[in-house]
Amino acid sequence: MLQIVFESLAAGRGDAYDQTVSSIVGLENMAIARAISFDLYGANERLANSFLPTKATVASGMLPRWERVFGLNPAPTDTEVDRRNAVATAWARLADDNVYQTIADQVQAAIGPIFVSIVHNPPATALVYWPGGTPNALAPWYSTVLHILVVLTQNVAGYKNADGSPNALFYATAGKIGDIMDKYLPAYVTWDTVLANSGGTLGFKLDDPGNLDNEVFA
16 A cells, blocks of 8 residues: 555656655655555554454454443453454354354353253243143242253363362353353343253252252252
8 A cells, every 4th residue: 555655646746756765755755655554544444443343442442332332241351352252252143043052052162161051941841830720829920941051060170179069260151151141042031050960960969069059959
């Protein structure tokens, strides 16, 4: 771009002037060309880059703006690269279907080795109340058919305490699931995270560390 602008300015002055940078007029042309290329074209390019999630910056104000648009709350320890990646992921979700595989892939990518599976409650085993059927005064209309469980494991190096219970890193990593679920699931779908027991399955085991906080009874 700089060379093109310089040659255009030099040609515009005519053959009577030096067309290179070896003269005073040539240096003047180069100075003007630099101002046009870097200050004008460069400013436009930087402005355009601010709209790209992979290039937006905090300094330009566009990265925080995109985070507000998508409802993202970066952690204090997140770098600008982390924050840009989060915005890029939010943009990509606009074209994704909220089907099982999409959500499972997103959760797997976010929390890595502590992810086990996503479990749905089929009508045969779901807890359902409705007037005239199985009434419940406290919850006349209630169903867990549209409730899903994200099954996790803490049996991974670095994600559990000495006694085998989940540590702070486990809970911080599991906390990333909420953003994914809130963005993909309809408002009427609820979800929870549960811990697979020491046998790797769902169900409460009496002697498992952290069982009361994490393992599901049924």
